[in-house]
Each structure stands twice: as structure tokens, then as C-alpha cells.
Amino acid sequence: MDNIKVPVEVNPDEDTEWNDILRSHGIIPERPPSPTAELEAALDEAVKRQHENRLESKDLDELDALEDEEDEEFLNFYKNKRMQELKKLADKKKFGSVMPISKNEYESEVTKASNESFVLIHLSLQSSLQSRLLSSILVTLAQKFPEIKFCEIPANRCIENYPESNCPTLIIYHKTAVLKQFITLTQLGGNDTKVKDLESVLVDLQAVEMHDKRLVSNQQDEDLEEERKFRFVKKSVRGRTNDDEDDDEDDFYD
Numbered sequence: 001m002d003n004i005k006v007p008v009e010v011n012p013d014e015d016t017e018w019n020d021i022l023r024s025h026g027i028i029p030e031r032p033p034s035p036t037a038e039l040e041a042a043l044d045e046a047v048k049r050q051h052e053n054r055l056e057s058k059d060l061d062e063l064d065a066l067e068d069e070e071d072e073e074f075l076n077f078y079k080n081k082r083m084q085e086l087k088k089l090a091d092k093k094k095f096g097s098v099m100p101i102s103k104n105e106y107e108s109e110v111t112k113a114s115n116e117s118f119v120l121i122h123l124s125l126q127s128s129l130q131s132r133l134l135s136s137i138l139v140t141l142a143q144k145f146p147e148i149k150f151c152e153i154p155a156n157r158c159i160e161n162y163p164e165s166n167c168p169t170l171i172i173y174h175k176t177a178v179l180k181q182f183i184t185l186t187q188l189g190g191n192d193t194k195v196k197d198l199e200s201v202l203v204d205l206q207a208v209e210m211h212d213k214r215l216v217s218n219q220q221d222e223d224l225e226e227e228r229k230f231r232f233v234k235k236s237v238r239g240r241t242n243d244d245e246d247d248d249e250d251d252f253y254d
Contacts, residue, residue: 058082096146098122098138101153110151114173118148118207123155125167130185133193134168140195141202144214148207172205179205 022028058066058078066075095117101109110121122138125131135152142150155162155169162169165184172180180201185193188201196216202208203215212218 094146095149096142098135098142098150098152101151103153103158106153106158109149110173111176113149114176117174118202118205119173120148120150121171121173122150122152123158123162123167123169123171124152125155125164128164128167130191130193131168133191134170134185137193137195137198141198145202145208148202172201172207174205174207 019028023030064079099109101121106121110119113119120138120141122131122134124135138150138152141148155164155167168182168184170182171178182188185191188197194216199208199215199217203210203212208215
């Protein structure tokens with residue numbers, strides 16, 4: 001009778017001392033981590049990363065303005081990083097305009113050149129309204145982003161019997177590969193295509209950093225911020241003027 005074994009049911013999910021003993025001997029598996037604990041840990045990590053990367057999108061002027069608020073060593077790290085980025089960008093600035101090319105130059109000026117930078121090639125048609133619109137937009141982009149190469153060639157000189165209905169055609173190369181191509185401007189905004197629509201494509205392809213101050217969207221954000229500051233200052237001045245008038249009236253009645 002002494003050797004009779006009585007089966008005992010064990011709930012492995014319970015947090016008991018007996019279960020801890022069983023786990024230490026490998027009899028029952030370790031308890032899975034609490035979903036709440038995992039979520040809290042993930043949130044803590046996200047907050048930590050956000051704090052550590054709080055200066056990631058700041059330019060040199062903005063970093064200079066934080067000298068009294070941030071640790072000097074931490075601030076200098078980002079200043080040096082930003083200066084290196086500016087130097088690297090300056091080294092890449094070798095274009096600045098839309099380059100007309102011939103069919104014989106396509107391989108060297110577009111395909112092979114894309115090993116050194118992003119290349120956008122416009123297969124144009126002068127009689128097409130959208131093609132003329134795209135030409136204008138590319139001139140603006142070429143001036144704003146001189147590290148990117150912009151080229152243009154009449155479509156019928158590039159590809160024999162190329163359908164006029166496909167014009168304009170925009171092809172984006174990098175590392176000799178075609179990353180994106182647009183047949184007409186339908187996917188970009190049609191006849192209402194704007195510079196910011198092409199900039200969004202460049203950001204998506206990582207040809208331009210999303211925090212780049214040259215982007216229309218970021219410039220608009222800065223303009224709005226300046227406008228808010230101006231309104232605030234104007235309102236504050238107006239408020240102080242009214243207060244001064246009230247003080248003058250009080251002095252008069254005194």
C-alpha cells in the first residue's frame with residue numbers, strides 16, 4: 001500500500017511555490033511572459049528610443065539653440081553627425097539642371113550613371129501638356145536636389161515608334177535598376193501634378209530624407225510655424241497695448 005501513487009493535477013499556469021519547484025526540475029514548462037508585461041516593456045523601449053533619438057531630425061541651427069538644454073557631449077555628437085551629412089551631401093552636388101541626352105548617351109548618362117546617384121529620365125513629347133508640366137517640375141527639382149541627376153530625351157528619339165499616348169514617361173534608376181516608372185502623370189496627379197507629388201516619390205525611394213528641409217511639405221510646416229509665431233507675437237503686442245491703455249485710463253481717473 002505504501003507504493004501506491006496518487007495522480008495529482010497541476011495547473012502549469014498557476015504561480016505557486018510547488019509549480020516553481022516543478023519548473024526548476026523541468027517537469028512543467030516555464031510560464032509564458034505576461035502579455036501586459038511584454039506590452040509595458042515594448043512601450044518603455046519605444047519611449048526610451050524616442051528620447052534617445054529626439055535630436056535626429058534637428059539641423060545645426062536647431063542644435064545650437066539647444067545648448068543650454070542638452071548634455072554637451074550628446075549635443076556635439078549630433079552636431080558632428082549633421083556636419084558629416086552636410087559634407088557628404090555637398091560632395092554629391094554635381095548636377096543642378098535637367099540634362100538633355102541622345103539615344104547613344106542613354107547607357108552611360110542614365111543606366112551606368114545610376115551607380116553614382118539616383119537618375120530620373122523623362123521621355124518627353126513637346127505637344128503633350130503633361131510632358132511640358134513634368135519638364136517644369138523636373139527643372140525645379142533639379143535645382144533643389146543637385147545630388148540627383150535629371151535627364152530628358154524626346155520619346156521618339158529614344159524608342160522608335162514609342163506611343164505618344166504614353167508620354168510623358170518618367171523612369172527612375174538607381175544602381176542600374178529601374179526602381180519606378182510612370183506612364184503619363186495619372187498616378188501622380190494628372191494635369192494637377194505638383195512638385196510635392198514627385199518629392200513624395202523621392203522620399204519613398206529614399207533618394208531624399210523625409211526630414212530634408214528642402215521638401216515642400218517641410219517648408220510649408222516651417223512657414224506655418226512662423227505664421228503661428230507671428231500671430232502670437234502680434235496678439236501679445238496688441239494685448240500689451242490694450243493693457244497700457246487701461247493703465248493710462250486708471251492714471252487719468254486717479
